[in-house]
Amino acid sequence: HCFPVGAEIGGVMESLEVVVVGAGCLGAFIGGCLALKGHRVTFLVKSTGNGRKLSQAVEKLGYLRLDLGKAGERQVAKSQLSFSTSPSCLGPASLVLVATKRTANGQVARMLAGHIADPAVVVVALQNGLDAHRDLVPDLPQNPVFQCVVNMNVVSNMEEALFTRTSPIATLFLDQAVAEHLPTLPAALRAAGFSTSLLAASDFTERQxxxxxxxxxxxxxxxxxxxxxxxxxxxxxxxxxxxxxxxxxxxxxxxxxxxxxxxxxxxxxxxxxxxxxxxxxxxxxxxxxxxxxxxxxxxxxxxxxxxxxxxxxxxxxxxxxxxxxxxxxxxxxxxxxxxxxxxxxxxxxxxxxxxxxxxxxxxxxxxxxxxxxxxxxxxxxxxxxxxxxxx
Structure with a gap:
C-alpha cells in the first residue's frame, strides 16, 4: 500500500515530532512504522539493555527492519530515525509514546515532567493494564495524557534490528479526546498501517x-x-x-x-x-x-x-x-x-x-x-x- 508522507490536513502535509520512550517490541515497531511514513522519530533509550542493542544494530546495518507479514518487509533507513539517551530530546516533541514497562512509570513521569515544557505535547501510554496513563498524570497536569489499547503481537531480534508483527492485523483504540489535542494523530496512525478507532471515554474504558x-x-x-x-x-x-x-x-x-x-x-x-x-x-x-x-x-x-x-x-x-x-x-x-x-x-x-x-x-x-x-x-x-x- 502506498500512503502519503505525514498526515494530510486540508491538503497540507504535516509531519509529527515523535519521541518513543523505550525500545521494546511495540514501541520500536510503532515508531518504525511512523518513521517509514515520514514522521521524525526519536527513540529515548537507556545506555544499556535493548536500547543499546537496537541503536548499535541500526548503526551497523544502516536501517531498522519491519516485517509486516503478508505485506512483506520494510527497511527504515537510519537517517529517518534517531536514538538518544538524553531526555533533552523531548524538547521539540509534539507526541510522546511511552513504551516502557508499567513498573517504570513513576520514574518516566518525573523525567517527562522535567523536560516537556510545552503543555500542548500529547503523551500516550502504550502499556498493559488498567489506567496506565493515570500513573503519569500527577507529574504532567498541564499535558493531555492518554492510554492506547494495542491489539497486536510483535516479536523482535534486536541484533538484527528486526521487528516482526505476528498477528494478522494491528488494531489501536484511543479515547476520541486525543483528536482534540492532536488532530493529525489518528490519520498518521492509519497511514502507518494501524487500524485506529477513536472511542468515547466510556467505550474506551470498557475496551481497555x-x-x-x-x-x-x-x-x-x-x-x-x-x-x-x-x-x-x-x-x-x-x-x-x-x-x-x-x-x-x-x-x-x-x-x-x-x-x-x-x-x-x-x-x-x-x-x-x-x-x-x-x-x-x-x-x-x-x-x-x-x-x-x-x-x-x-x-x-x-x-x-x-x-x-x-x-x-x-x-x-x-x-x-x-x-x-x-x-x-x-x-x-x-x-x-x-x-x-x-x-x-x-x-x-x-x-x-x-x-x-x-x-x-x-x-x-x-x-x-x-x-x-x-x-x-x-x-x-x-x-x-x-x-x-x-x-
Whole structure:
C-alpha cells in the first residue's frame, strides 16, 4: 500500500515530532512504522539493555527492519530515525509514546515532567493494564495524557534490528479526546498501517477492560514457556487460562464494570471447550496428519513458534514483570470486593517466584500446570473470602 508522507490536513502535509520512550517490541515497531511514513522519530533509550542493542544494530546495518507479514518487509533507513539517551530530546516533541514497562512509570513521569515544557505535547501510554496513563498524570497536569489499547503481537531480534508483527492485523483504540489535542494523530496512525478507532471515554474504558482480561493470559504463557499458538494446544494451559479469565470477569462484574467486546464474556467457555479431550485431540490429530502428509515444515506455518507474551520475555531475560498490574490486580480487586481469586493469586505467586530466578526459570510442565490449577481451586474451597479491604 502506498500512503502519503505525514498526515494530510486540508491538503497540507504535516509531519509529527515523535519521541518513543523505550525500545521494546511495540514501541520500536510503532515508531518504525511512523518513521517509514515520514514522521521524525526519536527513540529515548537507556545506555544499556535493548536500547543499546537496537541503536548499535541500526548503526551497523544502516536501517531498522519491519516485517509486516503478508505485506512483506520494510527497511527504515537510519537517517529517518534517531536514538538518544538524553531526555533533552523531548524538547521539540509534539507526541510522546511511552513504551516502557508499567513498573517504570513513576520514574518516566518525573523525567517527562522535567523536560516537556510545552503543555500542548500529547503523551500516550502504550502499556498493559488498567489506567496506565493515570500513573503519569500527577507529574504532567498541564499535558493531555492518554492510554492506547494495542491489539497486536510483535516479536523482535534486536541484533538484527528486526521487528516482526505476528498477528494478522494491528488494531489501536484511543479515547476520541486525543483528536482534540492532536488532530493529525489518528490519520498518521492509519497511514502507518494501524487500524485506529477513536472511542468515547466510556467505550474506551470498557475496551481497555476487555484487553485487561485477555492479558491475564500473559502470565500463563510465561509459565508455560512455549509460543502462544503452542500454548493453545496445551489442555492444561488452556484450562488455567479459562479459570484466570473467569475470575477476572467475576471481579469486574462485582465492581459493576462493563467489558468490551462482548465476546470477552464467552472466552472462558470457549477456552474450556478448546481444552476438552475431543476438541484438543482433533486439533493435535490434524497437525499430526499435516506433518505426515506435507512435512513438518508445513506445521510451522500453522503453529507459529515465535510469538510469546511480553511477560515470557521478561522472565527469559531476567527482568521484573508487570504481574502486579494484571493477575495481581485481579487478586487485589477481588479482595476489595469480596470475590475469591485463587487461580490468579496462585499464578501471581508463581510469577514472583520465577522473577527471583533471574533468567534461569524453568517452564512448568503439563503436570505442573494441572497441579497449579487443582491446588489453587482446592485451597479456595477451604478458605473463606476475606472481608473487604482497601487496596
Amino acid at each position: 477492560r476487555g484487553k485487561f482480561v485477555q492479558n491475564l493470559a500473559n502470565a500463563v504463557n510465561a509459565l508455560h514457556g512455549l509460543s502462544i499458538p503452542e500454548m493453545l494446544l496445551s489442555a492444561a494451559a488452556v484450562r488455567l487460562l479459562a479459570a484466570a479469565g473467569r475470575e477476572g470477569l467475576a471481579v469486574l462484574r462485582a465492581r459493576g464494570q462493563r467489558v468490551r467486546p462482548s465476546i470477552t464474556h464467552a472466552l472462558p467457555f470457549l477456552l474450556d471447550l478448546l481444552a476438552t479431550p475431543v476438541v484438543n485431540g482433533i486439533l493435535l490429530l490434524l497437525l499430526w496428519c499435516v506433518a505426515k502428509l506435507l512435512g513438518k515444515a508445513q506445521v510451522s506455518h500453522l503453529v507459529d513458534r515465535r510469538p510469546h507474551s511480553s511477560m515470557w520475555e521478561d522472565l527469559h531475560y531476567g527482568r521484573c514483570t508487570e504481574i502486579d498490574y494484571l493477575n495481581g490486580l485481579v487478586e487485589d480487586m477481588g479482595r476489595q470486593c469480596g470475590v475469591a481469586t485463587p487461580v490468579n493469586s496462585a499464578i501471581t505467586r508463581k510469577i514472583k517466584e520465577a522473577e527471583t530466578a533471574r533468567g534461569s526459570f524453568q517452564p512448568l510442565s503439563e503436570q505442573d500446570l494441572r497441579q497449579l490449577l487443582a491446588t489453587s481451586t482446592a485451597d479456595a474451597n477451604l478458605t473463606e473470602v476475606p472481608d473487604r479491604v482497601r487496596i
